[in-house]
Each structure stands twice: as structure tokens, then as C-alpha cells.
Amino acid sequence: xxxxxxxxxxxxxxxxxxxxxxxxxxxxxxxxxxxxxxxxxxxxxxxxxxxxxxxxxxxxxxxxxxxxxxxxxxxxxxxxxxxxxxxxxxxxxxxxxxxxxxxxxxxxxxxxxxxxxxxxxxxxxxxxxxxxxxxxxxxxxxxxxxxxxxxxxxxxxxxxxxxxxxxxxxxxxxxxxxxxxxxxxxxxxxxxxxxxxxxxxxxxxxxxxxxxxxxxxxxxxxxxxxxxxxxxxxxxxxxxxxxxxxxxx
Amino acid sequence: xxxxxxxxxxxxxxxxxxxxxxxxxxxxxxxxxxxxxxxxxxxxxxxxxxxxxxxxxxxxxxxxxxxxxxxxxxxxxxxxxxxxxxxxxxxxxxxxxxxxxxxxxxxxxxxxxxxxxxxxxxxx
Numbered sequence: 001x002x003x004x005x006x007x008x009x010x011x012x013x014x015x016x017x018x019x020x021x022x023x024x025x026x027x028x029x030x031x032x033x034x035x036x037x038x039x040x041x042x043x044x045x046x047x048x049x050x051x052x053x054x055x056x057x058x059x060x061x062x063x064x065x066x067x068x069x070x071x072x073x074x075x076x077x078x079x080x081x082x083x084x085x086x087x088x089x090x091x092x093x094x095x096x097x098x099x100x101x102x103x104x105x106x107x108x109x110x111x112x113x114x115x116x117x118x119x120x121x122x123x124x125x126x127x128x129x130x131x132x133x134x135x136x137x138x139x140x141x142x143x144x145x146x147x148x149x150x151x152x153x154x155x156x157x158x159x160x161x162x163x164x165x166x167x168x169x170x171x172x173x174x175x176x177x178x179x180x181x182x183x184x185x186x187x188x189x190x191x192x193x194x195x196x197x198x199x200x201x202x203x204x205x206x207x208x209x210x211x212x213x214x215x216x217x218x219x220x221x222x223x224x225x226x227x228x229x230x231x232x233x234x235x236x237x238x239x240x241x242x243x244x245x246x247x248x249x
Numbered sequence: 250x251x252x253x254x255x256x257x258x259x260x261x262x263x264x265x266x267x268x269x270x271x272x273x274x275x276x277x278x279x280x281x282x283x284x285x286x287x288x289x290x291x292x293x294x295x296x297x298x299x300x301x302x303x304x305x306x307x308x309x310x311x312x313x314x315x316x317x318x319x320x321x322x323x324x325x326x327x328x329x330x331x332x333x334x335x336x337x338x339x340x341x342x343x344x345x346x347x348x349x350x351x352x353x354x355x356x357x358x359x360x361x362x363x364x365x366x367x368x369x370x371x372x373x
Contacts, residue, residue, distance in 0.1 A: 165320075230305075
């Protein structure tokens with residue numbers, strides 16, 4: 001019995017489309033991105049449509065997520081970092097909803113594709129670089145110069161520059177790898193259930209991986225939230241550096 | 250924040266709130282603040298799982314190596330193509346080592362951040 005645990009990550013075209021040499025098909029990936037954006041829009045508009053003074057549960061959820069991100073941005077990037085609140089909130093909600101919706105059986109996890117997370121991380125870093133240069137001009141480059149004797153700087157500046165360029169990679173790989181690993185694990189255990197269930201006398205043993213799936217799903221819920229949080233807080237930390245040129249020593 | 254919102258609503262919105270007195274709202278705000286304070290510990294971001302920490306450190310390290318190696322490889326390729334001499338294989342060797350150093354630097358920074366976070370959490 002061959003169950004491929006990676007099959008769930010395959011991007012399949014739903015509406016094939018080609019423009020010139022480029023394949024711009026509407027895929028299950030695009031479909032789920034639309035669903036994620038639609039779900040967020042629906043949630044936020046529904047929750048805030050009544051704007052009651054004493055909030056309903058839906059409105060509370062929207063307000064809590066708003067305040068959670070607002071506190072995060074304010075805490076990590078300072079008062080003037082609050083200008084970037086819409087940016088961070090968008091990223092946080094998109095990653096959060098992608099991760100959560102990806103946990104639904106039969107759904108597709110948008111954030112398990114490295115190209116999606118890398119694009120988002122690339123935007124974050126581009127934002128940081130542009131903000132840094134706009135705010136500090138050429139002085140932004142001071143970020144790469146630690147306090148050290150001149151000769152050591154020859155070695156330290158390249159290291160700092162490389163360290164800066166690792167950010168989009170570590171940011172995107174972390175989210176992607178977490179999602180990939182969790183969903184693969186779930187599929188692998190699920191295939192154990194099926195294999196054991198068809199094994200005659202051993203069939204009752206199938207309950208063990210079944211129980212594990214339940215436990216892992218709970219863990220994945222935590223990971224889904226945590227990864228969205230980590231992505232957003234790191235965005236804030238990087239923005240903070242661009243805004244205030246803190247050196248991290 | 251809730252309180253500011255409520256104060257705003259009590260102050261300048263005479264529309265639907267005419268039946269309610271500002272004092273009611275203020276006491277509601279106070280009670281909300283109290284509840285929020287009581288729940289502050291619970292509502293804090295959850296502590297990172299050990300798997301999460303492992304992922305964090307390993308990606309930082311691997312990212313350093315990838316960027317360093319990739320940059321060195323690109324330099325070797327570019328000099329071989331556009332300059333009369335080529336730096337092969339020295340660009341990749343040097344930048345791979347620099348990348349490793351950058352990776353370690355990243356891990357140290359991540360560990361420091363995590364420690365600071367933990368210390369703050371223990372302090373509360």
C-alpha cells in the first residue's frame with residue numbers, strides 16, 4: 001500500500017492558463033490563497049459590522065487579534081513602529097489563517113510552499129531596507145559596522161552583511177519547514193492507521209497511531225499559532241532595527 | 250486601549266449612548282481593565298516549544314551556510330565570466346567560512362533573545 005505523505009503538497013492546476021511562456025494556471029494553491037483572504041475578510045467584516053460597545057464573541061476575537069498585534073508592534077518596534085501595524089497585521093492574519101485552514105482535512109496549506117513564505121519574507125526584508133534607507137539615508141549601513149578595531153572590521157563587516165541576508169531565508173524556511181514537517185507527520189501516522197487496520201489480528205493496534213494523530217493535531221494547532229506569531233514578531237524586530245539602528249550587542 | 254476607546258465613546262458620542270451615563274462606562278472600563286490585568290499572564294504568547302527552538306537555531310545556522318556558500322559561488326561565477334581572471338575556488342571557500350561564522354553569530358543572537366525572553370517571563 002503506497003501512500004505518499006508528500007502528495008498533499010502537490011500544486012495542481014485547476015484552470016490551466018498560459019501567457020507566453022509562462023504558466024499562470026489557477027491552481028489549488030491560488031484557490032486556497034483566495035479562500036484564506038476571503039476567510040479573513042469575512043471574519044473581520046462580520047466581527048466588526050455591529051461595532052457593539054459590549055462586544056459579541058466574534059467581535060471580541062477580532063479585537064483581541066487587533067490588540068495582540070498592536071501590542072506586539074508597539075512593544076517590539078516602539079511607538080513609531082506603529083505606522084507599520086497594517087503591514088504586520090496583514091502578514092500575521094494571513095499566516096495564521098493559512099496555518100489554521102491548512103489543518104482542515106483535505107485542505108491545502110498555503111504556507112507549506114517555500115515560494116510563498118520566501119516571497120513574504122522577501123517583502124519584509126525589502127520593507128526593512130527601504131525603511132532604513134529612507135529614515136537614515138546612507139547611515140543605515142552603520143547597521144553592518146560593529147564596534148571593533150579597524151582590522152577586525154575587514155572580517156566582521158562581511159559576516160554582518162551575510163548575517164543580514166540570512167534573514168529572509170531563515171524567516172521563510174522556518175515557517176515552511178514547520179508546516180511541512182507537521183503535515184507530513186500527520187499523513188505518515190494516518191498511513192499507519194490504515195496499514196494496521198487492514199492487518200487482520202493486529203487491527204486493534206491501529207488505535208495507537210490514531211491516538212497519536214489526535215495529540216499531534218493539538219500540537220499542530222499550537223505550532224500554527226506560534227509560527228504566525230514568530231513570523232510577525234521577527235518582522236517587528238527587523239523593522240525596529242531599521243528604525244532605530246540598535247546594535248544588538 | 251479598550252479604555253481609551255470607551256472614554257472616546259463616552260466623551261464624544263452622544264448618539265446611541267444617551268441612555269447610559271459616562272460613569273457606567275467608566276466603571277465598565279475599570280472592570281474590563283481589571284479582568285485584562287488578571288488574564289494578562291494567561292494571554293501572553295505561549296513559550297516556544299523545544300521543537301520550535303530547535304527549528305529556530307537550525308534554520309539560522311543553515312541559512313548562514315546557504316547564503317555564504319551561495320554568495321561565494323556567485324562571486325566565482327561572476328569573476329570567471331566578466332573579469333579577465335577568476336577567483337575559483339577561493340570565493341566559495343572564503344565565503345562559506347564567513348557564512349558559517351554568520352550562522353553561528355545568528356544562533357548566538359537567537360539564543361540571547363530567547364534567554365532574555367525567558368528571564369522576562371520568569372521575572373513576572
